[in-house]
Amino acid sequence: MLNTDTVLECRSLIKRYGKQNVLNKVDITVNRGDIYLLLGPNGAGKTTLLSIITGILKSDGGSVHFKGSSLKSGIRIGGFIENPAFYNDKTGYDNLKMIGWIHRKRPDIKRIDSLCCSLALDPAVLKKKVSKYSTGMRKKLALVRALLFDPDLLVLDEPANGLDPEGINEIREAVQYANRQEGITILLSSHLLIEARKIATKIGILREGRVVLERLLDENGAKGLRIKTGQGYGVKVKSIVQAMGFNLSLSGGTEVDVFAPEDKWPGILKKISDNNIPLYTAVPLADDIEQIYFKASGL
């Protein structure tokens, strides 16, 4: 599957608190169909970045574009930052009705029931006050609320935080359901490397407010090959690889990460050189997530 439609692009985002540069020229690109995982240790700036993207915070510089526009009105965003907020003395269903008021639409009961089934939340629970919910139930209710009006982009800040292993699994399955069955692009944060291995199709590693690495992860047996070419040739490599039907990401105009089964690499490289494009290097990308993370973090 080609992932070429950009849903979200952050360029040179800056956020300061006093003298502290919490985000320091952050660039990320989320494409349609991605499960993009923002990885980073505590305090790296993940929540701050997601808060700017969702409009909760203002940046001190740089840009956020949705589907090529700076207007957030062109895109429907669902999700939650930190802990999802609810009216605790109201029932789950009442809370969902309230989100309907914001969208000026009555939530469709059938859609609520089917989402509850898909996310393993017993619909009967919706009749109870949210104050009676466990952390896992609150998170699932937040996901039902986020998916109710078909977002283009689901933004989830540490969705598995505070859950037991079973709850973490259920949230992971819910995220996969939203991506695969509902076709929703997802941007989520975590400090758990296991999340990258289990669900992410692309990762961005954030450390001390900088993106130290952004790359696609291998899928369906495809392995990563980083091709370096001359200035101005990156886009040409990109269009050749795209035409061959493989996933890729281009950075800095000269570096293209291609994701294809190893036996396809010679054909890709031949096609590039047949088009008189200079090929400086072609190096396999590490495919072990720990190795990727610690190497990128300089640890």
Ligand code: ATP
């Ligand atoms: P965690 O995984 O612990 O949630 P994070 O990667 O989400 O961390 P942020 O919450 O974005 O990191 O915080 C990044 C930095 O910004 C931290 O050093 C934090 O102390 C600082 N920070 C965040 N919010 C504020 C604020 N309102 N005022 C001052 N500093 C803040």
